[in-house]
Amino acid sequence: MNLSRRRFVQGAVAAGIVAGFWQAGRSKRMESLEETGTTVERPSEVQPLTAGEWKPSGCLGCTSWCAKEVFVVDGRAIKVRANAASRVHGGNDCPRAHLAIQQVYDPDRIKQPMKRTNPNKGLKEDPQFVPVSWDEAMEMLADRVMDLRDHNETHKFVLFRGRYTNINGLLYGTMPKIIGSPNNISHSSICAEAEKFGPYYTQGYWNYRDYDVANTKYMICWGVDPLCSNRQVSHYLNAFGGMLKKGVRIATVDPKYSNTAAKSETWLPVKPGQDGALATAMAHVILTEGLWSREFVGDFNNGQDYFKSGETVENDNFDEIHTNGIVKWWNLELKDRTPEWAESICGVEAEKIRKVAVDFAKEAPHVMVFMGGGSNMQVRGAYNSMAVHALNGLVGAAENLGGTITGRSPKLGSFPAADDFMDEMAQTNSKMQKIDQRGYVEFPALKEGKSGGGVVTNRVADAILTEDPYRPKVGIGYFCNFNYSCPETSRWHEAMSKMEFFAHCVTHYSEMSHFADLLLPSTHHMFEQMSSAAQKGNGYTHLWIGDRSIDPVYDVKNPEAEIPWMLAEKLADRGFTNLLDYLKTFKDPETGREPTNGLELEKYAFKIRTQPVWDSAAYAESGNHGDAFNSWEAFMEKGIWNSDEYEFQKLWSNMPTTTGKFEFYSETLKEALEQHAEKHNMSVDDVLEACKYTYTKGELAYIPHYTEPFMHGSKEEYPxxxxxxxxxxxxxxxxxxxxxxxxxxxxxxxxxxxxxxxxxxxxxxxxxxxxxxxxxxxxxxxxxxxxxxxxxxxxxxxxxxxxxxxxxxxxxxxxxxxxxxxxxxxxxxxxxxxxxxxxxxxxxxxxxxxxxxxxxx
Known part of the structure; x- marks a missing residue:
């Protein structure tokens, strides 16, 4: 059976429409109407909403990861709402979750596995996909994996991950290791990583923050629009009304008049890329006006204020309490960063800079700078990230009531270790250089202080094209579409054309799917599979879970559980039993039964991960604090666990930085940069030059500072x-x-x-x-x-x-x-x-x- 792409698509639409009617429009022949004598088709009697059932679920439509409930009538999902039991967002929703109904019943979904029949790959090539069974699809994938093992090339296997659930470690984390590859590549660096850089290298926290908006008095939204994107949109859409009624003052830093700016007292339309100038000028004002937090930062030992524009300060004159390096920061950077200096650079009037800085600091410490990616996902954005977040430390808002807080994640259960299932080839090849070039001189990717600790997602395309460090041959991708979501998409089109074999696990045919050899239709996370995820907000953390609320609409599988199981069985048929042997160690925590299929693996994996929440004995050992359950059934019925309220100030002088303090002079960053420089036998200055930080030299490397942005295109040619x-x-x-x-x-x-x-x-x-x-x-x-x-x-x-x-x-x-x-x-x-x-x-x-x-x- 050979189908052109056009015929495949047309057939898919027709089949989808039929399936939709089959699911939604079960009809019966009605009796003849006496008035007309006509026989008519009429849908089954419409049932009121009370005839259905609300089932717990959750939304992965953005990184808010809200807890949801799905209303199911006669096996069909017809409505979505917030799970009001969540202490993170309560009964509040955002628009995105409701679109999931259209997604799951979309006739354009991939309905069964498809294989490519045109060996040529390219943007203008027709893949000529034809339907295959799941059995044939897994045979094809297993053959490709075994070919890598036969040639000792398992490092040329790559796993691409986009959005995920709490069991992602099974497919994304462990499977590549057992096969023998280092290449599990996530989407994280096209999502946020520079946003995490500043908080980590000032207070040791590499993650998304929570913001105590319920108790704040002044909020600066910097490079972020909480009413539209970022985290906990559902919560902020509701909370902003209460904040404004209470008289909370809001300032927004953004080149555009965003949704949040429309609710703000002050809009600061900063020039794109110039956030560092604005942030350092505000810090200058706070210090010269004597408005820093004495409780958190400390004070001069003789009671005088020596922070005067243009003048250096003796370090011995200042006694710091919960911070490190305030005087160094002043002497190296801040003393000359006046609002007048910043005005011509960042495009915000000096008086507006001064007024916002003063008003903000006078309301401290119950204030916050809410930072998003706009200020730092720039070529020279790392020090912007530090400078913007450092304002929270300067006024004592870090880890404080009404301020920016780290929040906490629930303690989850660990999956069985994979080491015993990694043969010699896997042990050796999984230690090879990752394909995204992390850790190269020009790509330090300093996640949590480690050279090459992070991911450089978009660099994979260049690595494939240049075969540096090598060319991957076999790949699996799920919940990802890098050919659309990564800048300069043409590189990805060319790179994926060179991938010998790629299997794409997705709900819809996408730009990345066009270059696939196998299309593996995926379950929709909200309705057709068990799912669970945790998120923080409003001073709490929740962990939601949902079972399959409807039968899968089409012939689809969960990419994180069912597909690994089916692949493991096929690999075992070929003599490589390691993956299947490993998956069989995922035993039901209650019965001790090992899984016999992918659906059982899905269930047992979620039970293992969430056991410290629903199992009273594991809960007591975990250190979790919050809702208590006495069984798996009780947890599944409620569909959500909530933590206790966050405890403020516990991390003061107990931060996971090198000094234990909030670091204005970052000893933590100094160690990381020196480690990376030593690894490449060069100086820190040379490393920064390779990373396009042309103007960052010497001690500036370890403090928040202004650096001129790197812009592609001259202003004359591209205005x-x-x-x-x-x-x-x-x-x-x-x-x-x-x-x-x-x-x-x-x-x-x-x-x-x-x-x-x-x-x-x-x-x-x-x-x-x-x-x-x-x-x-x-x-x-x-x-x-x-x-x-x-x-x-x-x-x-x-x-x-x-x-x-x-x-x-x-x-x-x-x-x-x-x-x-x-x-x-x-x-x-x-x-x-x-x-x-x-x-x-x-x-x-x-x-x-x-x-x-x-x-x-």
């Missing part, structure tokens, strides 16, 4: 700084095939329904002779796209803003303008953004690093 923007409606970039996404797209301020646009200030449009609705060409130093122009007053002049989420030529008939002919609806921001990095963290640069020009088509 607009580009601002990438997030959507209210985007479920991890995958919701564009939902009609609700398109119909309500204009909730993203300045955007249009069923379309795409790039926005500039009306003054800039007038200067270019352009008007609303003009078709324009957006040209960057790396590529160009065509879209529609919109003028928008809520954007600082000299910038161009475009919302991420359109530009799919795959994903389905709604997402694409013409799905069969691969014509995208609008443009993907990543198509014309250059591939670059904040290299100290490994983060991809999305902000403050690119310029464009705009011309009429």
């Amino acid at each position: 607009f700084s580009f601002v990438d923007c997030k959507s209210h409606m985007a479920r991890e970039g995958r919701s564009s095939n939902c009609s609700w996404f398109q119909e309500f797209k204009d909730v993203d301020a300045g955007d249009v329904k069923w379309g795409d646009c790039i926005k500039i200030n009306p003054k800039d449009a007038q200067a270019l002779g352009l008007e609303d609705g003009d078709q324009v060409r957006v040209i960057s130093p790396t590529a160009e796209v065509v879209t529609t122009l919109k003028t928008w007053n809520a954007l600082r002049p000299g910038t161009a803003s475009k919302t991420f989420g359109q530009g799919h030529w795959a994903m389905g008939h709604v997402a694409a303008e013409d799905y069969e002919d691969k014509i995208a609806r609008g443009a993907n921001n990543n198509d014309f953004m250059a591939a670059d990095y904040e290299r100290l963290s490994g983060s991809t640069a999305f902000y403050g690093s690119f310029r464009v020009r705009i011309e009429r088509v």
